[in-house]
Amino acid sequence: MSLKEKDEHDHLGWMKGKQLSPIEKGYLFTLIWLDKRFRVVDYLELLETLYYRVNLQMPKSHTEQYNLDNKFWYWYPLYALGSFSTLAYVVAAISGALLGFYYTPSAAAAADTGTVAYSQITFIMQDLQFGFMLRSIHRWSAQVMTAAVFLHMLRVYFTGAYKEPRELNWLLGIVLISLTMGFGYTGYLLPWDQLAYWAGQIGVEMSLSIPLIGEWVAQLVFGGFSLGAPTLQRMYILHVFLLPFVVTTLIAIHIAIVWIQGIAEPH
Amino acid sequence: MADDDRHRNGREGRDVEVPMRLYKTVTVFSTLIAVFAVVFGFLLLDAAALGTGLIRQAVRSLLGLLSLSPSDSLLSAMFAVAGLASIAVGAGVYVLGTRFQAAEMGEGGD
Amino acid sequence: MSDDNQHDARTDGGTGIVPPDDDTPTWSERKSRRSGLPRLTYEYFERARREDQNLREESTYVERDVLAFPTWPHELIRNLALTSFFVGMLLLLSATLPPHIGNPANPSSTPSIILPDWYLYWSFGLLKLNDLNPALSLVGGQKLMADRTFGVLANVVVVGAIAMVPFLNKGSARRPVEQPFWAAIGMGGVTFALTLSLLSIKNLMPMDVHLLFDLTFLAPIVIGCLTYAVLKTMREGYMYDLNRRYYRLRPPK
Numbered sequence: 001m002s003l004k005e006k007d008e009h010d011h012l013g014w015m016k017g018k019q020l021s022p023i024e025k026g027y028l029f030t031l032i033w034l035d036k037r038f039r040v041v042d043y044l045e046l047l048e049t050l051y052y053r054v055n056l057q058m059p060k061s062h063t064e065q066y067n068l069d070n071k072f073w074y075w076y077p078l079y080a081l082g083s084f085s086t087l088a089y090v091v092a093a094i095s096g097a098l099l100g101f102y103y104t105p106s107a108a109a110a111a112d113t114g115t116v117a118y119s120q121i122t123f124i125m126q127d128l129q130f131g132f133m134l135r136s137i138h139r140w141s142a143q144v145m146t147a148a149v150f151l152h153m154l155r156v157y158f159t160g161a162y163k164e165p166r167e168l169n170w171l172l173g174i175v176l177i178s179l180t181m182g183f184g185y186t187g188y189l190l191p192w193d194q195l196a197y198w199a200g201q202i203g204v205e206m207s208l209s210i211p212l213i214g215e216w217v218a219q220l221v222f223g224g225f226s227l228g229a230p231t232l233q234r235m236y237i238l239h240v241f242l243l244p245f246v247v248t249t250l251i252a253i254h255i256a257i258v259w260i261q262g263i264a265e266p267h
Numbered sequence: 268m269a270d271d272d273r274h275r276n277g278r279e280g281r282d283v284e285v286p287m288r289l290y291k292t293v294t295v296f297s298t299l300i301a302v303f304a305v306v307f308g309f310l311l312l313d314a315a316a317l318g319t320g321l322i323r324q325a326v327r328s329l330l331g332l333l334s335l336s337p338s339d340s341l342l343s344a345m346f347a348v349a350g351l352a353s354i355a356v357g358a359g360v361y362v363l364g365t366r367f368q369a370a371e372m373g374e375g376g377d
Numbered sequence: 378m379s380d381d382n383q384h385d386a387r388t389d390g391g392t393g394i395v396p397p398d399d400d401t402p403t404w405s406e407r408k409s410r411r412s413g414l415p416r417l418t419y420e421y422f423e424r425a426r427r428e429d430q431n432l433r434e435e436s437t438y439v440e441r442d443v444l445a446f447p448t449w450p451h452e453l454i455r456n457l458a459l460t461s462f463f464v465g466m467l468l469l470l471s472a473t474l475p476p477h478i479g480n481p482a483n484p485s486s487t488p489s490i491i492l493p494d495w496y497l498y499w500s501f502g503l504l505k506l507n508d509l510n511p512a513l514s515l516v517g518g519q520k521l522m523a524d525r526t527f528g529v530l531a532n533v534v535v536v537g538a539i540a541m542v543p544f545l546n547k548g549s550a551r552r553p554v555e556q557p558f559w560a561a562i563g564m565g566g567v568t569f570a571l572t573l574s575l576l577s578i579k580n581l582m583p584m585d586v587h588l589l590f591d592l593t594f595l596a597p598i599v600i601g602c603l604t605y606a607v608l609k610t611m612r613e614g615y616m617y618d619l620n621r622r623y624y625r626l627r628p629p630k
Contacts, residue, residue, distance in 0.1 A: 011286075011288075011289055014285075014286065014289070018283075020283065023363070024283065024363075024366075027360075027363055027364075028285075028289070028293070028367070031292050031293055031296045031297065032289070032292060034296050035292040035295075035296060040295050040296070040299070041288075041291045041292055041295050044291070044295060045291075048421075051425070076455075077459065079452070079456075080455075080456045080459040080460065080463075083453075083456040083459070083460050084459075084460065084463050087460050087463060087464060088463075088467065091464065091467060113481055114480075114481025114482065115481065115482065118478075118481045118482070121478055122478065125478060132475055133471060133472065133475070135475070135476060136471035136472070136474075136475040136476055137467070137468065137471040139471075139476045140467060140470045140471045140474070140476075141467055141471075143494075144467055144470070146494075146496045147496070150496065154563070154567065157542070157563050158553055158560060158563055159551055159552070160546075160550060160551040160552070160555075160556065160559075161551075162542060162543040163543060163546070163547070163548070163549075163551070164543075164547070166543070167543035167544065170540075170542065170543045171540055171543075174536065174539060174540050178536070181496055181497060181500075184494055184496060184497070185493065185494070185497065188493065188494050191478055192481070192482045193478055193479040193480060193481055193482055194479045194480045194481070194482055194483060194488055195479050195488075195492070196482060197482035197483070197484065198487065198488060198491040199491065199492070199493045199494075201491070202491060202493065202501070205525065206504070206525070206528075206529055208525075209523060209525030209526045209528070209529050210526070210529055211526055226484075227482075227484070258448055259448045259449065262447055262448060263447070263448060263452050264551075265551070
């Protein structure tokens, strides 16, 4: 990458010596004209050089080291599931932040129908530019993240990737999958429609049936034994404040451990 | 071989052998131009379909400065034609670019 | 074609790229008929691959004892293509299958079907195992705990069992064929999650509820046994063929 000007090929001289149709001549002339002004190709050539440079010191892969027959591990696509869930998490975070600009976690009666929370969702879906797509992206990335996390766990199980140095990460993964479902559950309740309300009802009953601490848990998480404004408020705070912090931190640790220990190989 | 009669001297069309650097220029810039032309063409098609797009309003106000006020359907038709033309130009630029090849690239067969 | 060209086909048209194996039809032979950008792209990658291969053969850079694959750059670079495709799929899904919103919450009208999102079905199914709640004759046929408590406890037991796995299953076996028992447990578990999910939506299932309940527990066992039998059968030949050299280096415990 020197600043010294490279030897320039005499394109126009070359063109004179070549038999070209007028269209081709004009075409090449235009592109050469552009090339002289926008040095895109030079930058791409830099990238080409870099490409070869980074390739120089790749460590041996598993199959190379042991000279195995199958050069391609055919379960490989399943190894991307962790990345998928992280990526879906990022997409959900971005779309969720945008949705958060318009959503209000209020169970007060709205002017037209339902609660303020519900009418805000209908506003996002009907009146807001791109709002319908935004909610769709948020919902689908959440669904896909959950699915990817489940499949990720199965992949780790069936390739024995939880074994010896990686027990801690397996436990961390169980915490993360639970929190992911918590994320999904709290988000499911936010629109405050019929489905949300009655799913919340089940949640209250489940926490009430925990021995000894049931009532305390119901008070803490759902803000009472029946659903109402406090429930929605708590679900909102869990969904947009508490869980994001905790889950992001845990994902970072989870990935850091993977990074340090390397990807467990399936042999 | 089906490709044995491929011409390398240009006149007949399909392959023109060019220096490597020129090949890169052609590939990079024809692809860029094609991409921009096609995307722009779709934007124009969008403007033709959607009554309130930014492009459409800009064009309308521009025409207003010239004290022209074409009807909505005429404007839509013009946007549609312009969009299709832009896409066609993009495709044409790309296809034209594929006939230029660097040394040793054009030989087909074994 | 002339002899010269015959020779060139193997050495990649005079670019000096030698195919790794003389016997198999190489990528280069397949690609040599093509022209234009594919050809150039192919040469880029082939050159990179060859340089890479040579360097690796000479290199002593990493001879690892820990069986792991570097996250950076191997894994992340390979994931890049898959993940960008994945984001595209995500946006496509969002555009084609947008969500709907139901009626606003109404505490006074209980809907006939109450369901959480699909990923909680298994947990929801565990709440419906009332029939298994042990009834003790000692306390006059009363159940030991409330059905609800039993359901929540079932959840705790399941999650706890999953958490225990790495402490129960030790050793160096990785692939399912190497550990048919644990693979069978896994398949049984997956099936159990599925059947539990079906049980949780039993009022939507066109099926006798008692049969469904029995199948919930029978199907996982059947699938588990099947997996075990299949893997046991596959095991010997598979491991011998595929891992001959590997096990010479690292004999199984």
